[in-house]
Amino acid sequence: MRLSAAITRYVRHAAWAAMLACAVVAAQERDPYAAPRRALVAELQAQAREDTGSLTRIDREVLAVIGRVPRHLYVPKAELADAYENRPLGIGYGQTISQPYIVALMTALAHPGPGQKILEVGTGSGYQAAVLAEFGADVHTIEIIAPLATQAAQRLRPYRNVATRTGDGYYGWKEQAPFDAIVVTAAASSIPPPLLAQLKPGGRMVIPVGSSFFTQTLLLVQKDEQGRVRTRQILPVRFVPLTGGH
Ligand code: SAH
Numbered sequence: 001m002r003l004s005a006a007i008t009r010y011v012r013h014a015a016w017a018a019m020l021a022c023a024v025v026a027a028q029e030r031d032p033y034a035a036p037r038r039a040l041v042a043e044l045q046a047q048a049r050e051d052t053g054s055l056t057r058i059d060r061e062v063l064a065v066i067g068r069v070p071r072h073l074y075v076p077k078a079e080l081a082d083a084y085e086n087r088p089l090g091i092g093y094g095q096t097i098s099q100p101y102i103v104a105l106m107t108a109l110a111h112p113g114p115g116q117k118i119l120e121v122g123t124g125s126g127y128q129a130a131v132l133a134e135f136g137a138d139v140h141t142i143e144i145i146a147p148l149a150t151q152a153a154q155r156l157r158p159y160r161n162v163a164t165r166t167g168d169g170y171y172g173w174k175e176q177a178p179f180d181a182i183v184v185t186a187a188a189s190s191i192p193p194p195l196l197a198q199l200k201p202g203g204r205m206v207i208p209v210g211s212s213f214f215t216q217t218l219l220l221v222q223k224d225e226q227g228r229v230r231t232r233q234i235l236p237v238r239f240v241p242l243t244g245g246h
Contacts, residue, residue: 033072036084041067043086044104056220056234058104065134066104071097073155074127093145095240097125098185102218102237109206109220109234110181112137117176119198121169121242122185126152132183133159140176142169144244168244172198179203186242187216191231201225206234212241 041063048058072083074097079089088096098106106128112118114136120129123143129152133139139162143149149166156162165173169184170192177198184195184207191207199205203223210216218234 031070033070033084037067037071040071040084040086040100044101047086047101048104051235056105056108058101058108061135062104062108065107065131066100069127069130069134071100071127074125074130091125091148093148095124095145095148097127098239103128103131105234106183106185106206106218107131107135110183110204112181116180117178117200119169119173119176119179119182119195120185121172121182121195123149123152123164124185126155126164128183128185129156129162129164130159133162137161137181139163140165140173140179142167142173144168168246170194170242170244170246174198181205182207184208184242185239187212187237187239188242191219191221192242192246196221196223196229199223201227208237208239 044058044066045063072080075083075089076091082089086100088099091097110118110132112132112135116137118132118137118139120132120139120141123129123141129139129141141162142165143152144167146166149164153164156164171194178200179198180200180203182195182199182205187208187210189211190209195205201223202225205221206218207221208216208218215236216239218237220232220234222230224230
């Protein structure tokens, strides 16, 4: 009798210990990317501190968003190991997911807020759209390469505040205009007039402009309440070209 009670107690303890061990392992493995994502945020924070020339600070809120959007869900399987490296990665079709530092900077410049209407030209992987959506903004994103657009639409499905579309973003998204902010993630040779027209007075456009072969410049284009446009150069960048029929 006593022996069987001891055995029962032993088995019960062992079961508890095993369950506890499993729970600890599960918690550690629930997000194996948590540590690399934290490291990326630390790296961006350090880089932002050094970068005194780009007018806009990458603030805590932007860093917090980068710290919670799972970038590994926006890269191809072959790139998973590098998902939290601070550099662009190939996403197929000759296109790239932008460098996280540039995503953070463009987000800070676009200054998204709850309920703001934002247009993104160049959905690509969908990562930048997800980052903008985390601010509660009403995001509209256009991609010209149909398979990329379809894939990104699937990834972005959890966000009810993101609308996706396949098409030429040079012409904007007329039915949804005007926008509080426009983020262009492919390099244009000059600022597309249809996009400028779809920017609200008081709105901001972030766009890389320049040749597709040489360095481009990231511009912050601001339209004031009277409709006057002011352009500031932020920093040299390298984006894939804005293609399409223009
Ligand atoms: N924002 C993306 C970066 C993608 S790279 C991300 O977070 O992953 C730029 C993308 O712009 C490419 O997918 C490219 O196909 C797309 N693109 C290029 N020209 C375009 C155009 N005229 N209209 C819409 N998308 C365009």
